[in-house]
Amino acid sequence: xxxxxxxxxxASASGAPWEGSSTRRGFLSxxxxxxxxxxxxxLACDSNRPHAGFLxxxxxxxxxxQRALFDPTRLAPELGEDEETDLEDFxxxxxxxxxxxxxxxxxxxxxxxxxxxxxxxxGDLQRLPRTRTRVRHHCVEGWSAxxxxxxxxxxxxxRAAGVDPxxxxxxxxxxxxxYSSSWDLESALHPQTILAYGMDGQxxxxxxxxxxxxxxxxxxxxxxxxYLTEVNFLPVRSGGYWEDRGYEWFAGV
Amino acid sequence: xxxPVQPWLVRATHWAxxxxxxxxxxxxxxxxxxxxxxxxxxxxxxxxxxxGASPPPALTVGGWLAGARHWHFAFAWLFVANAVVYVAxxxxxxxxxxxxxxxxxxxRNAWGTVLHDLRLRKETPPSAGLYNGMQRLTYTAVLxxxxxxxxxxxxxxxxxxxxxxxxxxxxxxAARAIHLGVLAALALFTVxxxxxxxxxxxxxxxxxxxxxxRPEEAS
Numbered sequence: 001x002x003x004x005x006x007x008x009x010x011a012s013a014s015g016a017p018w019e020g021s022s023t024r025r026g027f028l029s030x031x032x033x034x035x036x037x038x039x040x041x042x043l044a045c046d047s048n049r050p051h052a053g054f055l056x057x058x059x060x061x062x063x064x065x066q067r068a069l070f071d072p073t074r075l076a077p078e079l080g081e082d083e084e085t086d087l088e089d090f091x092x093x094x095x096x097x098x099x100x101x102x103x104x105x106x107x108x109x110x111x112x113x114x115x116x117x118x119x120x121x122x123g124d125l126q127r128l129p130r131t132r133t134r135v136r137h138h139c140v141e142g143w144s145a146x147x148x149x150x151x152x153x154x155x156x157x158x159r160a161a162g163v164d165p166x167x168x169x170x171x172x173x174x175x176x177x178x179y180s181s182s183w184d185l186e187s188a189l190h191p192q193t194i195l196a197y198g199m200d201g202q203x204x205x206x207x208x209x210x211x212x213x214x215x216x217x218x219x220x221x222x223x224x225x226x227y228l229t230e231v232n233f234l235p236v237r238s239g240g241y242w243e244d245r246g247y248e249w250f251a252g253v
Numbered sequence: 254x255x256x257p258v259q260p261w262l263v264r265a266t267h268w269a270x271x272x273x274x275x276x277x278x279x280x281x282x283x284x285x286x287x288x289x290x291x292x293x294x295x296x297x298x299x300x301x302x303x304x305g306a307s308p309p310p311a312l313t314v315g316g317w318l319a320g321a322r323h324w325h326f327a328f329a330w331l332f333v334a335n336a337v338v339y340v341a342x343x344x345x346x347x348x349x350x351x352x353x354x355x356x357x358x359x360x361r362n363a364w365g366t367v368l369h370d371l372r373l374r375k376e377t378p379p380s381a382g383l384y385n386g387m388q389r390l391t392y393t394a395v396l397x398x399x400x401x402x403x404x405x406x407x408x409x410x411x412x413x414x415x416x417x418x419x420x421x422x423x424x425x426x427a428a429r430a431i432h433l434g435v436l437a438a439l440a441l442f443t444v445x446x447x448x449x450x451x452x453x454x455x456x457x458x459x460x461x462x463x464x465x466x467r468p469e470e471a472s
Contacts, residue, residue: 045323045324045327047315047316047317047320047321047323047324048316048320050319050320050322050323054327055320055323055324055327056323057327058323058326058327058330059323059326059327061330062326062327066411066414069411069414069415070414071414074413074414074416076413076416077416085293085294085295085296086295089294089295090294090295091294135413136412136424136425138412138425139288140287140318140322141287141288141318142284142285142287142288142429143288143290143293143294144293144294144425144426145293145294145295146293217413218413218414242319245319246317246319246320246323247318247319247322248319248322248323248326252411252413252414253410253411253412253413253414
């Protein structure tokens with residue numbers, strides 16, 4: 001902060017009688033300046049802090065807009081096998097330096113506000129009702145791709161665990177260097193939101209999140225956590241790996 | 254009392270649009286940097302000559318992908334609101350009559366203006382009021398592009414929740430190409446527009462301070 005101070009001579013020349021009023025004026029102008037800075041700060045668009053200021057306010061406006069548009073029964077078009085992207089062209093993303101390998105004795109923990117916390121092995125998941133979805137994948141970067149995904153609907157898991165009505169959010173955790181995300185419950189229970197263990201008719205490749213990843217039609221790719229370890233039904237939203245770094249939290253499509 | 258050449262609401266929305274369009278174009282280009290190809294993964298469009306070419310950083314707004322997306326989706330609302338105010342005023346005030354292109358009235362004048370500007374014809378087309386036919390055609394075409402840029406943007410933003418709109422535009426990736434194509438058209442318009450303003454500096458004054466129209470300009 002730099003502030004211009006009047007030259008000492010002028011200050012002494014102004015004399016005592018004005019001193020009081022000038023401090024009052026100083027107080028007033030400082031106050032006004034502070035209020036102005038605050039107002040500017042509230043309106044500011046800081047690209048490095050997109051959740052704050054005007055950009056943050058508008059993110060919340062856009063979340064409302066997206067929730068109003070969201071129809072829990074509307075399905076994304078299921079595509080034909082001929083529309084599948086070649087497996088080698090489907091981008092593979094991770095946070096760890098190398099593709100993370102599942103720890104021995106891997107299990108999925110389902111917890112939070114549930115009547116029956118679950119611990120599910122790969123075999124347990126395969127025994128639950130199986131579903132396949134082949135929809136367009138939308139990445140935050142702008143690309144799209146198509147694959148078919150085999151797995152179990154998250155709504156099926158929610159029913160098995162007995163989710164408490166107070167749970168409004170779902171948090172997904174992984175063994176990929178702490179990658180995580182959290183969702184609104186409505187999107188998580190959408191019929192095309194699944195925990196996938198298969199891709200294009202094959203077991204899920206390590207590069208795409210083996211042994212288990214989240215897949216959905218109604219969210220951008222970064223919301224679909226790979227290398228899952230935990231699913232928690234929560235009364236409050238938690239952030240997420242990219243969300244905490246400034247990416248939009250709702251990110252519906 | 255004579256009406257100003259450019260009424261104050263036209264001037265206000267014009268300059269607001271300059272700021273908003275700059276933010277939208279700059280943040281849009283920064284979003285494009287994250288994936289500067291058109292077409293789905295593994296099936297990029299063959300007709301697009303700039304596959305993988307990043308827009309120059311100097312033309313971008315938002316710094317990084319998340320920042321640019323926040324700018325884009327925040328200012329999109331203001332861009333639309335400003336356009337709605339302008340169009341509402343255009344029709345409520347009757348200004349549309351002297352601004353929009355009507356083929357019967359303006360086509361001959363537009364053609365004459367093109368020939369004159371290309372130095373193919375000596376005589377100036379007769380004055381047609383506020384704008385000549387070619388100006389009316391251009392400004393009307395730009396106005397028609399505005400809904401297309403908004404709708405193609407919405408189709409990309411909500412391809413699953415707005416399935417009919419997305420299908421109408423040919424799908425997510427086609428909507429993305431259309432969105433960029435409209436930006437290119439708007440950029441081309443802006444270049445020609447700025448050149449024309451430099452050639453006819455009085456129009457800049459009209460759009461800034463709102464000089465009153467002279468009798469022969471009334472229409």
